[in-house]
Amino acid sequence: MNMPAGALTIDKEALKRKYAEERDKRIRPEGSAQYIRLETEFADLATDPYTPLVPRDPVTDHVTFAFIGGGFAGLVVGARLKQAGIDDVRIVEKGGDFGGTWYWNRYPGAQCDTASMIYMPLLEETGHRPSEKYAHAPEIRDHCSRIGETFGLYGKALFHTEVTGLEWDEDRKVWVVRTNRGDAFTAKYVGMGTGPLHVAKLPGLAGIEKFKGKSFHTSRWDYAYTGGNPEGAPMTGLADKRVAIIGTGATAVQCVPHLARDAKELLVFQRTPSSVDRRDNGPIDPDWFAQVAGEGWQRKWQDNFAANLGAGFPNEDLVNDGWTDLAKRMRANLREVPPSEWTPQTMMAAFEDADFEKMEQIRRRAEELVDDPETAEHLKAWYRQLCKRPCFHDEYLQAFNQPGTRLIDTGGKGVERITENGVVANGVEYEADCIVYASGFEVSTDYVARAGFDAVGREGQTLSGYWGKGMRTLHGLHIRGFPNLFMVQPAQAANFIANVPHNIVDHADTIAAVVGEAERRHAATVEPTAEAEQAWLDLLATAPARAIGGTECTPGYYNNEGAGWGDEAPLFVGHPGGALGYFAHIDAWRRSGAFEGLAFG
Numbered sequence: 001m002n003m004p005a006g007a008l009t010i011d012k013e014a015l016k017r018k019y020a021e022e023r024d025k026r027i028r029p030e031g032s033a034q035y036i037r038l039e040t041e042f043a044d045l046a047t048d049p050y051t052p053l054v055p056r057d058p059v060t061d062h063v064t065f066a067f068i069g070g071g072f073a074g075l076v077v078g079a080r081l082k083q084a085g086i087d088d089v090r091i092v093e094k095g096g097d098f099g100g101t102w103y104w105n106r107y108p109g110a111q112c113d114t115a116s117m118i119y120m121p122l123l124e125e126t127g128h129r130p131s132e133k134y135a136h137a138p139e140i141r142d143h144c145s146r147i148g149e150t151f152g153l154y155g156k157a158l159f160h161t162e163v164t165g166l167e168w169d170e171d172r173k174v175w176v177v178r179t180n181r182g183d184a185f186t187a188k189y190v191g192m193g194t195g196p197l198h199v200a201k202l203p204g205l206a207g208i209e210k211f212k213g214k215s216f217h218t219s220r221w222d223y224a225y226t227g228g229n230p231e232g233a234p235m236t237g238l239a240d241k242r243v244a245i246i247g248t249g250a251t252a253v254q255c256v257p258h259l260a261r262d263a264k265e266l267l268v269f270q271r272t273p274s275s276v277d278r279r280d281n282g283p284i285d286p287d288w289f290a291q292v293a294g295e296g297w298q299r300k301w302q303d304n305f306a307a308n309l310g311a312g313f314p315n316e317d318l319v320n321d322g323w324t325d326l327a328k329r330m331r332a333n334l335r336e337v338p339p340s341e342w343t344p345q346t347m348m349a350a351f352e353d354a355d356f357e358k359m360e361q362i363r364r365r366a367e368e369l370v371d372d373p374e375t376a377e378h379l380k381a382w383y384r385q386l387c388k389r390p391c392f393h394d395e396y397l398q399a400f401n402q403p404g405t406r407l408i409d410t411g412g413k414g415v416e417r418i419t420e421n422g423v424v425a426n427g428v429e430y431e432a433d434c435i436v437y438a439s440g441f442e443v444s445t446d447y448v449a450r451a452g453f454d455a456v457g458r459e460g461q462t463l464s465g466y467w468g469k470g471m472r473t474l475h476g477l478h479i480r481g482f483p484n485l486f487m488v489q490p491a492q493a494a495n496f497i498a499n500v501p502h503n504i505v506d507h508a509d510t511i512a513a514v515v516g517e518a519e520r521r522h523a524a525t526v527e528p529t530a531e532a533e534q535a536w537l538d539l540l541a542t543a544p545a546r547a548i549g550g551t552e553c554t555p556g557y558y559n560n561e562g563a564g565w566g567d568e569a570p571l572f573v574g575h576p577g578g579a580l581g582y583f584a585h586i587d588a589w590r591r592s593g594a595f596e597g598l599a600f601g
């Protein structure tokens with residue numbers, strides 16, 4: 001069937017064939033094993049370039065609540081616990097300060113991709129007005145410090161510290177937390193918020209260790225070498241350098257314009273182009289903000305965004321961005337179908353049509369903005385928008401018009417190897433002074449491998465063992481056999497990936513409520529019942545299949561590099577009612593005060 005997209009007519013069948021061809025070119029038998037770990041393979045490249053390590057004595061005390069990870073999850077949970085009167089909260093963080101992914105990612109141009117009004121947590125509680133619709137990383141990092149300071153989370157925090165062991169002591173009813181700094185302290189409750197994007201990976205390329213020039217991963221940007229700073233000052237150190245950047249994902253899209261501006265020459269090695277839609281960033285007007293920011297404003301905005309991405313027909317779109325645009329197109333297509341004919345199939349067809357139109361527009365954007373037609377052609381993304389992380393940027397495509405910047409497209413094959421002098425692709429050696437690896441983070445490795453420890457619960461049960469056949473939780477948060485432990489992550493809960501902090505704030509509300517209740521009851525433990533956990537999994541089994549991560553997509557971390565998620569796929573879902581369904585369910589659950597499904601002991 002053909003369909004119009006603006007002035008163009010889309011041949012849907014031809015497009016589907018093209019998508020399949022482009023995907024097939026990129027399937028690699030080694031899947032996720034094509035990557036190597038920065039930390040283990042190149043320890044010197046993995047060290048923290050931002051904060052010196054301060055020696056300290058091991059900690060052996062007791063706290064009421066320990067949280068593993070000092071990103072948004074730890075900060076927001078810590079804040080809510082403090083508000084609930086739990087004073088001794090300890091955050092353990094491997095970076096040198098709070099921030100998590102925003103601590104490490106200081107590459108030039110780093111910026112949030114979801115509107116700051118809904119993305120930056122606790123704006124209302126901290127009284128901060130974001131400066132831009134999409135805040136840049138330094139402002140987000142400052143905001144992390146602001147949350148830490150506002151809620152007194154610095155005092156007990158342990159930075160540059162990685163948890164190496166977490167074990168439940170049934171006699172004392174405490175968790176014993178061990179770290180790589182020799183700490184062995186106890187905590188009544190533990191939260192885990194180690195996030196999916198904190199273990200940096202490199203392509204496992206032959207010769208990678210042989211390169212004689214400078215190289216670094218984008219999450220360890222070496223400003224001492226490049227000059228400049230995270231605020232975007234010119235990188236004067238690159239003025240006489242030929243820089244190669246490997247990778248064209250969300251990170252590269254943000255830093256390429258800066259490298260194109262400052263390097264003498266820039267070579268961008270591409271395996272798969274990103275879809276790069278318009279960004280439309282701009283300052284937030286203080287007068288407008290003062291009018292908008294009445295009591296409860298941020299929750300209202302977050303809920304409105306979730307509603308716009310949900311199944312209903314909300315009558316206003318407060319955020320108005322690339323995410324809600326796609327949803328609005330889908331709704332518009334659906335409105336053309338009489339409600340009596342709405343079925344899961346017609347909904348999926350409306351979604352597919354909206355996606356085809358959107359991607360066609362994005363491909364046309366490359367033609368419009370890139371001077372060289374061949375380069376423009378190579379920058380076109382041939383897959384559905386949610387097959388890979390959608391990107392939004394107003395200077396990325398134009399960067400290829402800079403005289404010193406060249407796209408080295410590899411036709412889906414990728415860089416072949418690294419030599420002493422540079423990068424080999426398409427059989428050609430390209431010499432370079434510096435190689436920047438914009439090669440992303442581990443996502444598809446198992447949770448324990450990424451966290452660096454395996455929690456040991458009641459009767460010596462390990463989390464990896466308990467989850468041997470897939471993740472099992474109540475509400476995505478509580479795990480049977482692991483008392484007083486809370487897992488802060490989106491799956492089996494709202495699973496609202498377009499605005500992860502919304503999931504986090506909601507989980508933090510639940511944790512504060514549950515801990516508050518346990519303390520009121522003088523309970524030593526709180527844990528889900530086996531029946532409640534199973535009933536929750538049964539409910540999740542009625543949820544629609546994941547909208548992202550299918551094997552029909554071009555490979556990437558969304559679909560485990562093309563291999564898909566196998567038997568575990570049905571477990572990586574959210575509430576059958578979507579994000580809003582989950583938020584409403586859990587709000588009612590919290591308000592009822594019954595804490596149904598949890599056993600207090």
Ligand code: NDP
Nearest residue numbers: 111112113203247248249250251271272389414415439440
């Ligand atoms: P990604 O995993 O998205 O990208 C890695 C890139 O490296 C891909 O383009 C990949 O190509 C490429 N690559 C890997 N091996 C080779 C090779 N041998 N030759 C050439 N290219 C290669 O990592 P990012 O750091 O870009 O992004 C990770 C995630 O972090 C994002 O998806 C997003 O969730 C988050 N992020 C969020 C931002 C925000 O909110 N503002 C900003 C930046 C990142 P291929 O596609 O073919 O696999």
